[in-house]
Amino acid sequence: EAGVVQSPRYKIIEKKQPVAFWCNPISGHNTLYWYRQNLGQGPELLIRYENEEAVDDSQLPKDRFSAERLKGVDSTLKIQPAELGDSAVYLCASSPRTGSYGYTFGSGTRLTVV
Amino acid sequence: TQLLEQSPQFLSIQEGENLTVYCNSSSVFSSLQWYRQEPGEGPVLLVTVVTGGEVKKLKRLTFQFGDARKDSSLHITAAQPGDTGLYLCAGARAGTGNQFYFGTGTSLTVIP
Numbered sequence: 001e002a003g004v005v006q007s008p009r010y011k012i013i014e015k016k017q018p019v020a021f022w023c024n025p026i027s028g029h030n031t032l033y034w035y036r037q038n039l040g041q042g043p044e045l046l047i048r049y050e051n052e053e054a055v056d057d058s059q060l061p062k063d064r065f066s067a068e069r070l071k072g073v074d075s076t077l078k079i080q081p082a083e084l085g086d087s088a089v090y091l092c093a094s095s096p097r098t099g100s101y102g103y104t105f106g107s108g109t110r111l112t113v114v
Numbered sequence: 115t116q117l118l119e120q121s122p123q124f125l126s127i128q129e130g131e132n133l134t135v136y137c138n139s140s141s142v143f144s145s146l147q148w149y150r151q152e153p154g155e156g157p158v159l160l161v162t163v164v165t166g167g168e169v170k171k172l173k174r175l176t177f178q179f180g181d182a183r184k185d186s187s188l189h190i191t192a193a194q195p196g197d198t199g200l201y202l203c204a205g206a207r208a209g210t211g212n213q214f215y216f217g218t219g220t221s222l223t224v225i226p
Binding site: 093104 | 147156157159221
């Protein structure tokens with residue numbers, strides 16, 4: 001079974017430029033999460049989807065971040081414009097459904113804003 | 115702001131030594147998980163504990179959930195270089211649909 005697939009693995013951009021990350025969750029997993037992780041720290045939730053609905057986006061900086069999961073399968077997270085402080089690893093995770101234990105994480109996208 | 119504080123933040127030990135990592139909060143959790151993350155990879159689930167006072171063992175790793183479900187510990191016996199990584203606890207509060215919030219992390223290095 002394929003795991004959670006994220007792309008790209010690495011991205012270097014100049015500040016004020018846009019950037020997008022893509023995530024394909026495990027087949028059949030209804031719940032999808034985007035997290036941001038700074039070096040050596042725990043992941044912080046940005047947004048949670050149940051199918052195509054964003055059920056928790058309270059931690060998403062909506063002035064510059066946006067996300068979508070149009071068909072309830074894969075998802076895209078976008079930053080526009082990027083700032084230096086956005087440099088981090090962006091992790092996608094999925095789980096079978098709300099209330100199930102254990103997320104499966106992708107390998108993440110390491111973003112560097114210069 | 116992260117609900118769960120882990121200690122120590124960094125730990126460097128010799129192969130064969132024992133260690134304990136702590137995960138503390140003022141909040142009550144319906145369940146708590148521990149993950150290990152290696153450089154360049156996403157966190158991988160090690161264990162889930164759901165009952166106050168519960169103890170689970172996974173080979174040389176022992177996990178305990180506090181009686182009040184506010185804290186947890188991870189004990190590693192006879193650490194090996196392969197145990198090196200970032201250890202993360204994550205707790206779910208009741209009524210959040212098992213939305214897990216991650217701790218601050220403990221970076222462990224086991225020196226051969």
